[in-house]
Amino acid sequence: MTSGFACGVERSLSGQPWRWRRNGGDDLQRDLVDQLLLARGIEESDLARNRAPTIRDFLPDPSVFADMDKAAARLADAVEQGETIAIFGDYDVDGATSAALLTLLLRRLGVEAMVYIPDRLMEGYGPSGAALVELKRRGATLAVTVDCGAQAFEALDEAAAAGLDVIVCDHHQCATNLPTAHSVINPNRLDESEIGAAHGHVAAVGMAFLLGVALLRELRNRGYFAGRPEPKIIDLLDIVALGTVADVARLKTLNRAFVTQGLKVMADGRNIGLVALADAARLVKSPTCRDLGFALGPRINAGGRVGKSDLGVRLLTSTDPEEARAIAAELDRLNEERRAIEMLVTEQASAAAELQAEAPLILVSGRGWHPGVIGIVASRLKERFGRPAIVIAEEEDGTGKGSGRSISGVDL
16 A cells, blocks of 8 residues: 555546545555545544434534524424424425424324425525515515515515514525515524534525424423423434435535434434335345435436425325325425436536536536536536536526536635
8 A cells, every 4th residue: 555645545536646634544454434434634632423423412402503593482482382383494315304394293293384485487596575475475574584584675574564573594604784574594694603513514404403403402492392292303303314415515514424324314214204215215124325316316306306396395294104105205206307408408518518618617608508407517518528518598588597517716
């Protein structure tokens, strides 16, 4: 084995040297896991905790996040008073798992929440004022947006004017000013505490889990569980693991614990929707981290990309095995349709990108390209050409919907 080279491999197939990022890899007496952890920036004194990550070791006090206690108190009020709560989620896996987690937790607290997932093509990303006002008209007094809302200024102004309280639970970049809301939970708030900001890599489903922990603690302190069982939120870690991996969140610290422990919960088959989805994906063993990213995640995503946006949440919250199997089969079919569409658009976009060999940015567009796959295609182009890529799907009316992906060091 050559000293200094990763796993004794001197060069990759593309000719790049395989060197460890830091000196820890030079110690050939270390096992591979320790070498990888050191290369990822883990301190030697913290290796043991990171080799076997647990929720107990990595879960922060939810109170360190701005507005967390305020949001938990408002949710606890709604639970105690039997208010109608609405969950507004994004249409991707992170949004679906976030919405499903809160829906299942509230259900175990005796509250059946309304769930709203916008249509990608008709409504676009994030909450709209019209949708939030409609939830208010249908009886909701409190809405929780998950994986969206951090910059939904106009929509949340409309919700406030209609008298709807809104809790934003998000992880996307925030502006200097925050939208009008009862509370905004987001580790990427510019005014977040140092400990809270250190969790900026946590996916929205992880933040929803932390909100759930804070809610249970608030209810416990109020004596809510004196005569009723307290739900075990740890049982929902399978959903957290799926959303974390599928959202390509960095697997470090708390996220490593979420995924490590979530895979154990998933192996027990507690969520009938996930069991049905694994069957539809033809998995013969308990799902692995790779399966979350390449088998289960894409099928949940397919509903939002080329099918019905709420299929993922319906699957993950289903209590009927027959219904779960039917939804999983539909998501499997939609995923095959998505793959075919993606291949066609990628082929056409790649041909157009070839003509931009000297451009610092790949910018391609096409009439009839499906808006639901342009983000994936942009990723393909970025990887192939090593440059930022923007893909635009042109509409019949001359407008377009675009999606971009960038390389390290270039902020779109």
